[in-house]
Amino acid sequence: MLDDRLEGAPRKKALVEVRGLKMYFPIHTGLLRRKTGDIKAVDDVTFDIVEGETLGLVGESGCGKSTCGRAVLRLYEVTDGSVRVDGHEIAHLGPNTLRRMRPTMQMVFQDPQASLNPRMTLASIIGEPLREHTRLTKPEQLERVYELMDQVGLNRDFANRYPHEFSGGQRQRIGIARALALNPKFIVCDEPIAALDVSIQAQVVNLLEELQDRLGLTYLFISHDLSMVRHIADRVAVMYLGKIVELASRDDLYGDPKHPYTRALLSAVPEPDPREESRIQRIVLQGDVPSPANPPTGCNFCTRCPDVMDICRKVDPEYREIAPGHFTACHLYCETTTMPAEPTAAKEAFEPIQQGE
């Protein structure tokens, strides 16, 4: 079934394969700190990232997109599911094997201030991964650091300065240089531009694109900026309450959104042209996002969906391919809307709770 889903994807090797990824955070309450539930931050997410492409991951605050990115990189102990990076299964690797896998995958963080150790100089920050994973001598390391600084457009004279002496855009360049140090294949960009000035955002995004072209990088680009994702991504996944509700190529998704949530999300993008703007029909969602600790029965979006049907409140829609390369999880596009969900799916959802103990 999984292979069917990939039919429409470009005929290139998938560098990252995520299958049924679940990231639950336990809730402990009471005097004895008993586990009373889970926050289902990422709940059964499946996608591929093809070598050399940029997969945009969008969604509102708290929908689990950052958690998803970090879980894919194993910054968390994932609850369940499989993550294959470059052919290696990493979802349940032990710490030592995982450490050896780290060079392949890297991360660019949202807050460039917080992601740099305030007590280290730029050269030692960028050089640290080299010290950890290569056998370069000191001068060779420094040479590589200079090379990386050139690549991201940082002046070599800055090598002995501290992070607080730089602007936000420069700090993000430092973070990117550090991520590039070990020639990774896959980089998760966790809202890399959200903390930057608009004028700087374009510079950083252009730098990321340029590096992708030059080094053949593969990105998972997490953002809530729909226009920026439209600019940088080849394919886009939309998350809502821990699940991917729609995944399609950029043009398909922006041109012909299927899932009601995607439509609502896209209709919220501001339109600079006032004449166009007056023609846009905004879909305004009612209510709030339900708590990921207690998601609604059936479809996660059923509490706010403008096109809600009876079945949506009972059965969780299957995430399936409705057109070549276009995936969505919505009963509107299921022929078999009357069929109850597979019993195994419901069982699976509870198993990890026991495992998590």
Added chain:
Amino acid sequence: MMLARLMQTEGVWLFSRNPAAILAAIVTIVVVAGAVLAPWIAPTNPYDLSSFSLIDGLLPPLWEQGGDPRFLLGTDDQGRDMLSSILYGARLSLIIASVAMGIALVLGVSLGLAAGFFGGRLDAIVMRVADVQLALPAILTALLIDGISRGILPREVHDDLRLAVITLAIALSLWVNFARTARASTFVERNKDYVQAAIMMGQHPLRIMLRHILPNIVGPLLVIATVDLASAILLEATLSFLGVGLPADSPSLGTLIRIGMQYLLSGEWWILWMPTVFLVVLVVSINLLGDFLRDLFNPSLR
């Protein structure tokens, strides 16, 4: 590095505007210097039985009637110079307190770092042990250790190990502060992105803790170290006063106070008062310094 820079600018400026801190620093430096240099600057050696004579016993301080110019602060019943005894005693007290504080620091910070970094079961175990430790008064812990060591060690060995026993006892009652503070700060730092980035680099947890987290939590630990040094001195004095500390032939400040107690009502007040005042001044100065450091590292308290 940032610490050094902070000290150069803001710290020095704030220090220069804080008379209590300046006074405390001067007193502490003078006292510590006096104690450390005791073998060279003290008029006599109170451990050398041949250097004093019973004839000089119970002489009052110099400014009192009957004072002897050889003995600035008077003598005790054995004819020992009080000033020398105090300097040597302070030296012993400071050594014990520093070593105990050092052990507590290393033990507490290691456990706290590990608990905060790894969380989970390790964290639960370490913190429950810390809770138990905290529920026992420091003095009780120290008495317990002293009692146990007395029970299991032969008498001569115990006498030889007295210094080690009391140091260990004090260290054990002080590590909790360090562990709790280190753990709380590590919790905060651990979730910051620079630590996540270090994990992404595949660095060994030990290296992440020592190189990334430790330098960023050192501020509050320094404050606790200062305050705990004062507590350690007091605790040592208390234990010696109660008689489980150091023996009378190598007196610390606490032992001197205990000896002086016997003369409290007999008119030879200086035997009690001189070491007591010295101890109070030393502890208050160190505490004032600790308060200053706390304010320096926690700007919201300024």
